[in-house]
Amino acid sequence: MTKVLIVDDEKSIRLTLREMLRKNGYEAEMAEDVASALKKLDEQEFDVVMTDIVMPKVSGLELLKAIRERCRSVQILIMTGDPSVETASQALHHGANDYLIKPIVKEDLLKAVGHASEIKALSDQKKRLELENQLYQKNLERIIEQKTLDLQNTMESIISLLSTVVEVRDPYTAGHQRRVGNLSAAMARKMGLKEDTIKMLRIIGYIHDIGKIEVPAEILSKPGKLSEVEFMLIKNHCTTGYNMLNEVNLPKIIGETIYQHHERCDGSGYPRGLKDEEISTEAHILMVADVVEAMMSHRPYRPALGLAAALGEISSGRGVRYRNDIVTACESLFLEDHYEIEDTVYHTTFPVV
Structure with missing residues (x-):
């Protein structure tokens, strides 16, 4: 039910309007x-306020401004016995939605209040929908965050598993991949990359x-010089890795850099x-770290x-086999920052690519 507040210094008008409504x-x-x-507005919520303009001490226009400072959705109808353009302009300027001319005719009253009531109902509905949308968005964000976390954990598990598989077959180079990964990251940070x-x-x-999972274990752990055929099998690990990762739902940059x-x-x-x-820049960095x-x-x-x-190897190949800026970053990392090769496994969120 629409709730209306009638403000007028004449009691008879207040009573008549209240009865009509x-x-x-x-x-x-x-x-x-x-x-x-204002006291009633502090204590209760109203949909429509009808106020006279000319009242003792404080005018209806001042009430209008005070209401608008508190709430934009309350519908305000000005009642006036002076239906001049200036009066209407002032009322609308201060936020009135409509005005009624005294003496007020019942049909005009009901029409104005009915229209104001509909607008207020639509405004309230809009607010409810906005609030529901905000709650939906927050809930959706929580779901996405959880799904993202689950995906990160899955990706991390896949990476850990793939790394472990190689080490099981090639125990002599256990930790090599982790050390290369950590060194590559340190070099990239030294270069100021994202x-x-x-x-x-x-x-x-x-x-x-x-x-290297496709390379026979005896070749991986062979203590002597590899034959040409054996070396060709070793060299094929780049292509094998690329093909394997293309079958997995991982960012394409991973397989291509390994390739x-x-x-x-x-x-x-x-x-x-x-x-x-x-x-790619990623592959340039990885090759030097490797x-x-x-x-x-x-x-x-x-x-x-x-x-x-x-360092002598990458320095001698500067600008020929290895990219100059990457060699510089690697040398600076070891000689100036005193970086030490580390075997630590860093658990990191999977970047969005």
Whole structure:
């Protein structure tokens, strides 16, 4: 039921209007001045306020302004015995929705209040829908956050599993992928790359040798020099890794970077002989990290060569096999920042690509 507040300093008018409204299905209350009207508005909610303009002490226009400071949705009808353009203009300027001319005719009253009631109902409905939409959005955000977390956990589990599979078959290089992933991330951060790129490089490094799952274990752990056929099988791990990851719902950059991590700037790498800009920045970083970590670590066919030898290799290949800025970042990381190769597994959120 629409609730109306009638504000007028003349009691007879208040009573007459209240009676008209109540007989036509409205709930109506009265106030004799602005102060008592504001008090009622503080205590109750009204859909429509009808106020006279000329009243003792404080005018109806002041009441109008006070109501609008509190609420924009209450419908306000001005009652006036002076139906001038100026009066109407002032009322509308201060936020009135309509005005009635005294003496008020019943039909005009019911028409104006009915129209105001409909507008207020529509305004209330709009507010409810907006609130429902806000609640829906918040609930949807919570669902998306949970689904994203579940996906992150699944992706992390897949990465961990893939990394472990390689290490089980090639125990002599256990930890190599983690160390390369961590070094790649550190180099990317040194170069000022975006956080998503840093996270992605760490993940790619953790599984960059996944293709070795297809290489016979005896070749992976062979202490002597590999034959040409055996070396060809080893070289094929880039293509195998790429093909495997293309079958999994992972970002394409992962498989492509693994495919490219043995390429070289001058085209002397494998498996496709890519050059310079044909190779992604991620792959350029990963190839340098892979070379440095491999030379610093023990292998079945040789002992660890150390940091100096590893940096010597990338320095001698600067601008030829390896991209100049990436070599510089790697050298700075070790020589200035005193970076130490680390075997830690970092659990990181999966970047959005």
